[in-house]
Amino acid sequence: MSLKLHSLIAILLVVVQTSARPSAIPSAEAPNDVMNKLKSVFRVGQGIMVYNTGVSSExxxxxxxxxxxxxxxxxxxxxxxxxxxxxxxxxxxxxxxxxxxxxxxxxxxxxxxxxxxxxxxxxxxxxxxxxxxxxxxxxxxxxxxxxxxxxxxxxxxxxxxxxxxxxxxxxxxxxxxxxxxxxxxxxxxxxxxxxxxxxxxxxxxxxxxxxx
Incomplete structure (x- = not known):
């Protein structure tokens, strides 16, 4: 469940809205880049709860x-x-x-x-x-x-x-x-x-x- 939620949020972040239609993901690398940034800000717990940890782990x-x-x-x-x-x-x-x-x-x-x-x-x-x-x-x-x-x-x-x-x-x-x-x-x-x-x-x- 956590992995699926991460992937869903990453895709939503990299999709660019143009004329009410989503454009294609620029490259195969984009989701990984966003996933790394996402993990530095949020932590996913049980189920679908996403919360901010206050100070990034880095x-x-x-x-x-x-x-x-x-x-x-x-x-x-x-x-x-x-x-x-x-x-x-x-x-x-x-x-x-x-x-x-x-x-x-x-x-x-x-x-x-x-x-x-x-x-x-x-x-x-x-x-x-x-x-x-x-x-x-x-x-x-x-x-x-x-x-x-x-x-x-x-x-x-x-x-x-x-x-x-x-x-x-x-x-x-x-x-x-x-x-x-x-x-x-x-x-x-x-x-x-x-x-x-x-x-x-x-x-x-x-x-x-x-x-x-």
């Missing part, structure tokens, strides 16, 4: 770190496509894991002091969660594979804006003058990543908090 193939979060403009990947094949962590020498053992743990939520536990209204709505990123952006804006093994995980506590920037009139119940313009902030922290199959410490960019 823009991500340089480092083969592909995920939904990166396509959405975030600095980390929760799940990297083909992560197991790309990392081959099962082939890594156990001594490497032992060398970086201090990193394989979850962040601890900071407990508020008793006198500051009162609920304080924040100007921006945020969500705090623990993530186990399989990929992240480095200081020089390159993408790295983060080590996340079944028995050696790096849990990171992040805080993200629920709505970044100022809401529009359509999705706001308050006058826009009274609504804050929220901004996502980031910090850099060390995580264990893979570089050419070897574990190394690298600084990566992760969400830290949301401010007005």
């Amino acid at each position: 823009e991500l193939e340089d480092d083969e770190i592909v995920c939904a979060e990166r396509r959405a403009g975030k600095s980390y990947c929760k799940e990297v496509e083909n992560y197991i094949e790309a990392t081959r962590l099962d082939k890594i020498d156990p001594e490497q894991f032992a060398k970086f053992q201090e990193y394989f743990k979850d962040d601890l939520e900071q407990k508020q002091m008793v006198e500051t536990r009162m609920e304080i209204e924040k100007p921006c709505s945020t969500k705090t969660k623990m993530i186990y990123p399989e990929g992240a952006m480095s200081e020089d804006s390159t993408w790295l594979l983060v080590v996340q093994h079944e028995q050696h995980k790096q849990g990171v506590l992040v805080e993200e804006c629920e709505i970044e920037e100022r809401p529009t009139e359509e999705n706001s119940t308050l006058p826009l003058d009274n609504m804050p313009q929220c901004k996502q902030n980031f910090n850099y922290r060390k995580l264990v990543v893979l570089v050419n199959g070897v574990m190394k410490e690298k600084m990566v960019k992760l969400p830290s908090n949301c401010s007005a």
Whole structure:
């Protein structure tokens, strides 16, 4: 079904309408050229659903770190496509894991002091969660594979804006003058990543908090 749909869309794109009659396809090469362009923009799923992937795969193939979060403009990947094949962590020498053992743990939520536990209204709505990123952006804006093994995980506590920037009139119940313009902030922290199959410490960019 997917192949037939691809072919149908390709033919429709290369047919030139003249005097309400389609002209002949210029050459045998044209459908292949259009098919290649089509695949770079759209992905065909089950049945006849065609959808845009946001960022074309060609823009991500340089480092083969592909995920939904990166396509959405975030600095980390929760799940990297083909992560197991790309990392081959099962082939890594156990001594490497032992060398970086201090990193394989979850962040601890900071407990508020008793006198500051009162609920304080924040100007921006945020969500705090623990993530186990399989990929992240480095200081020089390159993408790295983060080590996340079944028995050696790096849990990171992040805080993200629920709505970044100022809401529009359509999705706001308050006058826009009274609504804050929220901004996502980031910090850099060390995580264990893979570089050419070897574990190394690298600084990566992760969400830290949301401010007005």
